[in-house]
Amino acid sequence: MSDTGDATTDKPTLSALLRRADLRLRLASSREGLPPEALEREIRWVHSSDLADPTPFLSDGLALLTTGTQFNDENPTSFDDYVIRLQRRGVVALGFGTEVVREGIPERLRKACETHGIPLFEVPYVTPFIAIARANAEAIAALSYARRSWALSAQRAISLAALRPNGLGATLAELSRQLGAWVGLFDASGGLARQHPEAGLSESTAASLGDEVRSVLRRNARAGSSLRIEQTSFSLQTLGRGGRLRGVIAIGGGDLDQEGRGLVTSVVAMAGLALEQQQNLQRARTQLRAGVLQALRAENPSLAMKLAREVFGPLPSPPLSIAIASSGTAAISPLAEWLELRAEEHAGAMFFGRCDDALVLILGAGADDAVFADMTELFDVRLGVAEHAHWEDFSTGYSQALLARKRGHDPVSTFSEVSRGGIRSVFATADARTFADASLAPLRAFDEREGSELESAVSAWLANDCSYETTARVLHVHRHTVRARIVQAEKVLKKDLSQFATRAELWAAFEAASGSETT
Incomplete structure (x- = not known):
């Protein structure tokens, strides 16, 4: 992440300490043999110790100073074991004070540091260890002050941008400028609505980021998250209330420090407020x-x-x-x-x-x-x-x-597809079957009580165009038997089956009661 606004402030690194002329430090390691950025790792503190194993008392990101009294020249592995312990503990640099106990830096220590990627630097007799610790502490304090000053200036710039006609767009553009990073606003569907700078992401990165944003929106809960896509780190911040998310702000280009996160938080709040203010208009x-x-x-x-x-x-x-x-x-x-x-x-x-x-x-x-x-x-x-x-x-x-x-039944159903089954397909519903069962209940009760077959007779008669002759052949009975059953059914149902409307309603009841869906 770019540190816009404090380019002249040295970070607390070994490279910065080596540039201090008053400390007279000298890099004893070969620059070519060190890992990339080894000299630019942040030094969180400086500590001195001559213990053979000081690691229980150290923290990561620390530069260690020693005079070398702990080393046993008769044991060749002591140097290598010592450096391995420091490397595993996260020590970022080792300073050796010369002319205190030893005339120079032991060659075996130099080789061990080069082997395990820890920068080794010489501290001359005239430079007290406390001066190095003080110089590093001053660098930390100066950087902290510079970042706070930058944060205040950035907050003012963001506030002014929010007052412009296109407040939300101007705010995001200013956030991108202040962070020196890509900033994108995704809408409620996961689509990229705005981005600054305009041509900031490759097509594949944009696609992967969009997938992640849509996944966040589907969870429909307020959240902040981080991810890495094609060597680029992104942080995501949702906009809106949980259960009613309005979008996501994505920031790419590096990790945010405390001041950067504070600036982003204020922009998220502004963006959320701007979107909420649009609610009444919407x-x-x-x-x-x-x-x-x-x-x-x-x-x-x-x-x-x-x-x-x-x-x-x-x-x-x-x-x-x-x-x-x-x-x-x-x-x-x-x-x-x-x-x-x-x-x-x-x-x-x-x-x-x-x-x-x-x-x-x-x-x-x-x-x-x-x-x-x-x-x-x-x-x-x-x-x-x-x-x-x-x-x-x-x-x-x-x-x-x-x-x-x-x-x-499909996600997208057209009326032309649904209507292919004709009006009969509407009968195959729970509501229609409920009405049908109620209409046919008297026939069924009579058949159960008398052992008759009125329901099957009426169903067959309607299915055969109300023809007594045809129905008789289908049921293997005499046509007079069919006629008698129909007459009896009229009495049970208390309906005149000579009327077309009555026949149609009864036919629909049989269709619905069958439960078969016409396709």
Whole structure:
């Protein structure tokens, strides 16, 4: 992460200590033999010890100073074992004080340090160990002050950016500039809405990051997380309340320190507030969309078009595809926000709104109906779709889409597919069977009590166009027997079976009671 604003402040590293002329330190290791960035590792503290094994008293990120009294020249492995222990403990540099106990640095110690990647530097007799510790402490304090000063300056810049006309976009751009990092804003569906700089990510990195963001949004809980994609570190911060996330801010380019995280936290708060402030306006837009749909269902397309044109622009051109999303699900609210963004991108070709607790989407001629598949893939909804509708018969298309959603089994079910089974397919529902069982209950009770076969006789008679002759052949009885059973059934049902309407209702009851679904 770039430390914008404090480029002149030295970090507490061995390289910085070596540059201090007053300390007179000299690097004893070969630069070529050291690991990359070995001299730039942060030194969190400086400690001195002549113990053979000081590691129980050390912490990682520390530079150790010694005069070498602990080394046994008669044991060649003592140097190697000593350096191995330091390397495992996380010591980042070893300083050897010369002319105190020894005239110079032992060659075996030099080789052990080079073997295990720990920079070794010489501390001359004229330089006290405490001067090195003090110099490092001063560097830590100076860096801390510089970072706090940078954080205050960055906060002021962010606050001024938030006052600009495009406050949210300007704030994100300023955050990117201050951190020297890529910053992206993902919307509620996981789509990349804004990024700074514009060409900041490769296509593969952007795809992987988008997958991770969508995974975070699907969990629908406030969270912060970190990940690495193709050698780049990213941190993610959700926007909005748990259960109603409005997006994610992603920052790429390195790890954030405490001041950087504080700046990001303030931007997340600003962004969340800006999005919340849009809620009242969005609620009004939602009500207006609902009013447009009510006018369409009331067969007043001219009023609907006038209402929509003032705020949303022209309505889509026929022929229309009318889709209704399943209601009563937590996905409806984030789906509406996602559709709001899509509607802005496809102005004049797409309209949506809520009507009777359902979410209605209308696509016009030439619109890409892949949006239907995207909706079902990103959100937990099913769609019923009426095709080739016009504004004048919108209420009919609405009813067809509602039926397609109710009767279909696929994520996207069209009325044309659902209606292939004809009106008989509607009988195969639990409600229809309940009515059917109630209608046929008198016949069944009579048959059970008298041991008769009125139900089978009436069913066969209706199935054979009410022909006594044909029914008799099917049942292997005399036609007078069939006639007598039908007469008896009229008495039991208290209905006149000579009437077409009565016959049709009874036939529908038998169809529904059978429970077979026509496809």
